[in-house]
Amino acid sequence: MRKDGQADQERLLVGLVERTWHRVPHYRAKMEDLALAPEDVRSLEDLHKLPFTTKGDLRDTYPIGLLACEEKEIVRYHASSGTTGKPTVVAYTAEDLRLWRLAMSSCLETAGITSSDVIQIAYGYGLFTGGLGLHAGAEALGAAVIPASGGFSKRQILLMKDLKTTVLACTPSYALKLSEMLPGETEGLRLKTGIFGAEPWSEELRKTLENRLGITALDIYGLSEIMGPGVAMECPCKNGLHLVDDLFLAEIVDPETGKPLPDGEEGELVITTLRKEALPLIRYRTRDITRIIPGECPCGSPRKRIARIIGRTDEMLIIRGVNVFPSQIETALGRVPGLSHHYYLEVTGNEGHRDLHVTTESLEDLSIEARKRLRDRAACEVHDLLGIRTELHLLPPGSIERSEGKSQRIRTGI
């Protein structure tokens, strides 16, 4: 990032700390607990002094206890699905929505998308930020938007062909489902780019989606607590996602100790929102594991890059002392020709001795011997990559339920 950009970040951070101190009692109490006053934060080097914010803080202050503006200034609410109990509610002022729109459209530009493109948005519209977030950014860019939302796959394909869609935006698992419905039918398609996110995915899945759909598949990152989609976006170099660092300050910390880690080291992504009015967050623990990629991107963008997300800390499985993320299993399975990329994981046993069951499926119907060979090859590939033995279950084609949104990779124990 350029020098003037850093000075801007510094000025915004100082302003953010003062604002939250005066307007959000929860933050003031947290800072007082650390014997911290607003004047103690004067530069980016002071960032580590500030307290973390966690999903628990948002839950404890449900629905909008961390609000830093007047309620009458709120113009929009979104909420993330609560896996347990209440959802996490986020609020936006008109200025927040304007900045979100700009962040999202700049992400689309990073992906090489222009006003001549036709963007089909197959993310869910509603409380989930995916659909409406992409929508506003694409409109701001001047592209033609097809607000298809998720599901109705046959209609998605019809619209894609008849309205000459050039950009498909959805979860990678839904793109996989759509690609399976199009064997040999890509001729009528004008697709050139895929904007895929909202769940971790692998390079192997990227290659499959690119081959099947004839596109460049790019990763987008965001989370509703921070804003929604538009926090970071891959450029066509496909070597990391550029952070929208005029709005967001990123750090990587050790997930266990919370200590900041240097660029290049893997850890938990922590984001501070520099300009948000309604719900500013200081050092928000995203629980997403990644690293900051040192050096400049060949595309010439001065924006910092984060590597593709490996997984979330709460999705990490510990199998006989080895940390395992679903996306690593996806990578291993993706290296085995003849598998469909669909899979799910189950864990059995107890703390001391856990077994990981991996269920996947073949692309074609196979003889008993061929099935056994493919299953052994897949188990071998997982073992080579992760160093653990797994119980591998290979099902016939089409056995695993297809996802139209975020896919459920970890199922409860069998």
Ligand SMILES: [Zn+2]
């Ligand atoms: Zn780049």
